[in-house]
Amino acid sequence: MALLNTPEIGRRHSLFSNPDRHTTDSSSLGVLRGPSLEDYDIDDPNEPSTLTLNIGGKIFKTYAQTLSKLRSVKIDEICSRARKSELFFDRNPEVFAAILDYCRYSELHLPRNVCVLVCRKELAFWGVNESLISDCCKKYLMDCTNEIQLQESLYAEFIRLRPKKACDAKNTRERIYNLLHHPETSTAAKVWAAFYYILVLVSVGSIFLSTVPQCRVPVSSEQLPPFYQSDHDHDNHSLSKRSLDDDPGGVPVVNVTHFTHPIFSAVYSSDYILQQMETNSKIRMMVTTKVVPALEFLDMVCMIYFTLEFIARVITVPSRLRMFMHFFTWCDLMYLIPVWILWIGQLIDPSFWRAPENITYFVFLEFLIVARVLALFRVANQYKALRILILSMKASLGEILLLLVFVMLAMIVYSSLIYCVEIFIVGSMDNMFEGLWWSIITMTTVGYGDMVPKSGMGYLVACICALTGIILIGMPVPIITSNFHKYYGFRNTREEVAQPSPSQETNVISPTRNEPD
Template structure:
């Protein structure tokens, strides 16, 4: 009789030695009475493994295909395959989704945990062996970067968000004529300058209240940036963040623009004005500071991660979109040869982009029958191309959102269990004698 018994934590399986030899390169096919797992008294092989998935392992030797039960964790089953030496190429096609979905889920979870922490670290967790300066620096860094670290951090970040909103509001109010006053100097542009907006910006200055608010807001944000630079553990990683670069550029642009405003009388409309326009562009970077409001918002983080995970599909969309833009631009240029609406290929490209995105400014449009046909086809193809990646992006967003809910639940449960255990630990530690502590420490 060629039957053998395999005991997995008390669950005994009986199978045929002949069936196991169908795949001689696997672990079960190579077991003999001389191996360490053989128990002579019971005439069986004992393995300290989970028996729940072993039915699927034995089915593989009988059928040549690996099937995964819906009640088995894919990661646990993968570890079982590695232990028994069974190649994953034998997994049946009907179980590919259940098995390889694990990789995608783990990628989603790793991305979430990299952006959003899953555990709560109390300030008491700071290493007491380090210097006082290092501890203060670490606490300051956590206060400036981790909004959930303490109540003070939440208050500080709320105040910082208010300052950024006020700064952007000041920037918007400075463009209104009602909030600008005439400059009391002779360095003004005359009416020959075509742009009314340009004359208003050069001949007038923001109201002094707006200037004071701008100065105060930028001072606060500059000090906050300097503190983050001073307390940052690694400056190289600090400057890899685009938001930190935006903060530096916007702070520099605002201070330079304020200096140019004070030196307006000594400037001439010429090269210096061009320089001031360049710094004025940097001045507008303060609007991008609003992106920092989304850094600590888990919902916006999930949206960012879902778009990032769909980058491959979005790149395919961009490539296909660019190809069809060029194709329809060439078609409309040829179809409208009899009229002067599309004077060159670049105008045709502009029309093709606007039509495929269904914006339709109306500055250029076909007027011939053939042009109408090309325009209709261009609009339909644009709708189809843009609609294709929506399903993929929304699916990724759903996956990230669900795993974020699991992360939040795990975080809350871990924090709750820690708060329940901590009083017990304090009570038990208070009852331990100093002598016992010394002995335990010496033993360790």
């Protein structure tokens, strides 16, 4: 026979009227003290009626006054009905047992063998506020809640965006969208993705080869404005060129020291670019040469392919607003817009971009074309491990920001210290801004060696600075690693559950839902 709880009646001391009954002392730390055997008098004629509740098939008997501590409208209704007959509730008996213990001991502890989502639903059903949960179980509740939120974020990232199979697509637009974005939907999508990846690698390789002098040839005379071409009769209005063999860099050298064209005096930026052409072989090579015809053909093929692919994505994407809010979309535009502007300008006038008034824009657009390498991130985005890493970094954003704050504070402190201890050393740390550069290089253990302390105190500050950097930078690494393994494990679990084996599919039993009376 179950032990019945005692009400608050005259001659017996109830648990709720005497709060000291459930407190702990130094000899029994952490042990709840409930009613003793002497508190129960079975033969007492004044004993109130008991309640009999059937919770999920498990019988609970208690006093109405015990449940009244919850002060819930539902509990009051239960007490009035249970005095007449046994009440059945198709609810979780484990959670109800914890609620009943709260009525007895004034402490609410969650059962660890029940999911926290079920616990929350049961607490809401019985009208119990979550703020009543004991401190020892609140951490468990928060940890489980965070894990559930973590799983939901992964669900939104991978499962919710899982593409449809090609045969399930409702129309041609969806088929083209799956073809462009989801290689796993069909064989054609895999072939398209493979071709796209190859062209991305080819285009990136073309960019690297375009910076090698051996892969460039001088531009034709029609692509150079008249003042670029050699004119020995007008030395001060022309630019002299040397052959590729005379220049160590393998590119023509343009002499603009005595160039007095009026346009250059009006446009400072163009004048600066032309001055750089005399001293900077990279700028000189960019302006006076072009890539070899083979690379030029590859660039043209990539330009046309990526343009058609981008237009197809714009047409078939479900939400264009969401597409243009994506980082990779702007990476594509940073490449496509400059390359088409350069091509159209050269088609109109072969010497258009090398004219003095346009040369600055030409160099700027050439810089933007390098954004083509960012397409590698879009390729890598197809790999779920990289997306897991990005989610891990987002989850660790607070720790990373805290690290940056500590590093900035350390930079300020050590730059001030190194400047003070090196104040009497000539040629060492001329200002604190140089100290900032030195401190970040030292803390990250890079150590370029361009700035080094030259005194004993400077060596001491450098040692402490390096040790501080090792400690600071090493702190968030385990957190990021832990988040990555946690996300990766949850993702694998989701995929295993979402894709049952054929043997499991044949043995699936459709559950039925029984609503409570």
